[in-house]
Amino acid sequence: MLKVGVIGAGAMGKNHIRIYSEMPGVELVGISDIDRELVEGLAQQYNTKAFTDYMELLAEGLDAVSIVVPTKMHRKVAIDAIEAGAHVLVEKPIADTVENAKAIIEAADSNGRLLMIGHIERFNPAVIKLKEIIEEGLLGKIVSISTTRVGPYNPRIRDVGVILDIGVHDIDIISFLYGRPVNQVYAVAGADIHSFEDHATIHMRLDHEFSGLVEVNWLTPHKVRKLTAVGVGGVAYLDYIDQTVELHDSGWVRKAKIEPKEPLKNELEYFIDCINKGKKPEPCGTDGNHALKVSLAAIESYKNEKLIEIKE
Incomplete structure (x- = not known):
């Protein structure tokens, strides 16, 4: 026990x-x-x-x-x-x-x-399924992943802006789905209702060939949590909230079979299993640090209006 x-x-x-x-x-x-x-x-x-x-x-x-x-x-x-x-x-x-x-x-x-970082969306059943789909090559080579994570402002968030609070989720997920780190970031953002930034569009380059785009805000009156992955053989549309993934190619529209489950329950069960088996958990500290680096670089980018290189 x-x-x-x-x-x-x-x-x-x-x-x-x-x-x-x-x-x-x-x-x-x-x-x-x-x-x-x-x-x-x-x-x-x-x-x-x-x-x-x-x-x-x-x-x-x-x-x-x-x-x-x-x-x-x-x-x-x-x-x-x-x-x-x-x-x-x-x-x-x-x-x-x-x-x-x-x-x-x-x-x-x-x-x-053991150190694990709570990037909960990695344990969303829809993300787990999309990762499998990408690794099986059903979409071909992935060239672009874009996300939308918007909704109303939560007053309990006072110590950080929208990039570190919710943008970090999709920064991590894009890197996770590609299986490679972010090399460059350029962001446009602003603060209109909060002391920190409350809306941002973050452009990322991974290995100089792959694209990531994160849109976040606390201005939209309804919550949206979606991701689009474009491959040379098709496109996948993921909804984090509904836990669904749809694949579109030249001949078919298919909906992936996904068993809904609370992502945090998946995450904590995995954490406990890692402890019981003495296995290094993912996302580990290094993964968490990379997502943080990119998030902080995005903040630096929009403040200084310049492209930021991410160095490991």
Whole structure:
């Protein structure tokens, strides 16, 4: 029985708590949040312990912990958890700076702990199916992947702009589907309703031959989460929300058979399985750091109106 904890009981943290509490082979030892009333209520609901100081939770001898706190706190909380002996899942983005991301990765490596980054869309059944379709060559060589992730602004997002909050999802997914890193990025963005950017169009080049385009905003009154992958043999249309993939070629329109499942449940089950098998999880710290680098480069690009090279 793996002893697991969750640090951060906000909107996403509550989902981690719920899923761990239902998972076989896992004991939800405790949850931590600075909001005493919130964390005590959740602890009572899920029959576990409440902590307002996460160090007290880490002292319970956890095997694993989900870190679901504001991005600026990721470095300190993650390293404290790693040094306490826990395997760690850090919600995306891995950190607020590349330097802090590297510090988390180095701490995990030096302490022999597994580090996974919570890029949840990799565990969306539609993305899993599209990755299989691409690898089977059903679309031929993929030359362009574009995404649209737009919707109304969520007031709880205060510490980052739309690129780091939601654009990072599709930056990671495009790199994942191509199976290669981003080389260059150019972004156009602006801030109209938020102190950080609230709309952006991000152009990416991968290996100087492949194209990625990410459109994000907090201005559209309804939520859209879609991806289009263009290959020399056809095109795929993916809907993240409906968990559907349609393939169009010169002769057919086909809908992929996909069994819907909650992506976060897939993700946490995979994380626990990696721990049980001693297997390095993906997305790992390096993957998370690459998505962060590209996101930060996109921010630099729109602020300085220039193309940014991504160096590993």
